[in-house]
Amino acid sequence: MIEIRMHGRGGQGAVVACKILASALFKEGKFPQSFPAFGVERRGAPVMAFIRIDDKPIHLRTEIYKPRHLIVLDPTLLQTVDVTSGLIPGGTILLNSAVPAEEYPQLQDFTVATVNANQIAVTHKLGTRSTPIVNTAILGAFSRFTGLVGLDALVDTIQSYVPVKPKENAAATREAYELCQFTQSVPV
Numbered sequence: 432m433i434e435i436r437m438h439g440r441g442g443q444g445a446v447v448a449c450k451i452l453a454s455a456l457f458k459e460g461k462f463p464q465s466f467p468a469f470g471v472e473r474r475g476a477p478v479m480a481f482i483r484i485d486d487k488p489i490h491l492r493t494e495i496y497k498p499r500h501l502i503v504l505d506p507t508l509l510q511t512v513d514v515t516s517g518l519i520p521g522g523t524i525l526l527n528s529a530v531p532a533e534e535y536p537q538l539q540d541f542t543v544a545t546v547n548a549n550q551i552a553v554t555h556k557l558g559t560r561s562t563p564i565v566n567t568a569i570l571g572a573f574s575r576f577t578g579l580v581g582l583d584a585l586v587d588t589i590q591s592y593v594p595v596k597p598k599e600n601a602a603a604t605r606e607a608y609e610l611c612q613f614t615q616s617v618p619v
Contacts, residue, residue: 432483432485432489432491433483433484433485433500434481434482434483434495434500435449435452435482435483435484435495435499435502436479436480436481436495436500436501436502437449437479437480437481437501437502438477438478438479438502438503438504438505438508438514439477439478439479439480439503439504439566440474440475440477440505441475441476442474442475442562442564443505443565443566444565444566445467445478445479445480445504445566446478447566447593448504448567448569448570449465449466449480449482450465450592451566451567451570451585451588451589451592452465452482452570452585453465453482454588454592455570455584455585455588456579456580456584458588459581459584461484461485462484462485462486462488462489463482463483464482464483465480465481465482465483466480466481467480467481468481477508477511477512481494481495481498496517498518498519498522499518499519500523500524500573500577500579501514501515501518501522501523501525502524502525502573503524503525503526503527504527504548504565504566504569506526506530509535509538515538515541520540521542522541522542523542523543523544523577524541524542524544525543525544525545525546525569525572525573525576525577526545526546527545527546527549527565527568528545528546528547529547529550530545531545531612532612543613544572544612545612545613546569546571546572546607546612547610548563548565548568548569548572548603548607549563551568551603551606551607552564552603554603555568555596555599555603555606556596556599557596557600557603567589567593567600567601567603567604568603568604568606568607569607570585570589570604570607571585571604571605571606571611572607572608572610572611574604575608575609575611576611576613582604582605582608585604586601586605589604
């Protein structure tokens with residue numbers, strides 16, 4: 432079983448991203464499970480969402496404490512939240528950041544990738560310049576970085592699931608897939 436934890440801020444689309452990822456994985460024949468962690472539910476507050484993936488039905492119904500992969504939608508969370516808590520040795524971190532992975536020395540024990548999902552979202556008019564909605568872009572980068580889900584399954588799911596600007600969201604996903612930067616392949 433593969434476990435993923437996503438960190439973001441309210442309004443960035445972390446919960447929706449996990450639902451989209453789960454649906455795309457299901458289309459590919461996997462057994463996914465996605466769920467949010469509820470706490471302070473307001474725009475801008477730190478939020479977490481989770482996803483499990485397996486080749487057989489999942490019966491476990493607990494929060495994810497030892498993820499293999501982390502997705503961080505807002506790099507400022509690294510200063511306020513212990514996002515790497517429980518991340519297994521050799522785990523991966525995908526950061527929404529304009530800064531290359533090498534600029535995060537505090538993450539040197541992990542395989543790190545970055546993508547400027549903010550700029551991609553702004554380019555495709557997803558959200559506003561001050562509050563871009565980065566969830567679909569980050570999923571494209573996750574597909575490329577980990578290889579856990581195919582780009583075509585993601586794009587198909589986004590176009591059928593996202594009610595507003597499905598074409599723009601799909602384009603953002605494809606662009607982030609191409610622009611994701613990492614120095615080594617991820618062992619799945």
